Amino acid sequence: MTSKIIFSKFKVFWQNIRRLSGDDAYEQYLKHYAEAHASTADISEDASAPLSREAFFKEWQDKKWKGIKRCC
Numbered sequence: 001m002t003s004k005i006i007f008s009k010f011k012v013f014w015q016n017i018r019r020l021s022g023d024d025a026y027e028q029y030l031k032h033y034a035e036a037h038a039s040t041a042d043i044s045e046d047a048s049a050p051l052s053r054e055a056f057f058k059e060w061q062d063k064k065w066k067g068i069k070r071c072c
Helices: 002-021 025-036 038-043 053-065
Strands: none
Touching: 025 053
């Protein structure tokens, strides 16, 4: 029983580390897409499918690093 408690606490800890570091960003994006956009995708024929993992991270990197990023 003690090992199950330790494992569950470690799992929660690891999920928090992934969230803070942005490692779970794609999973969060898919969850959001399923909740917010999937119902409209069935209705609308021009709705796009969720981005692939590669396209998602390319768009994320472009948003993060394109443009002027300096203090002065």
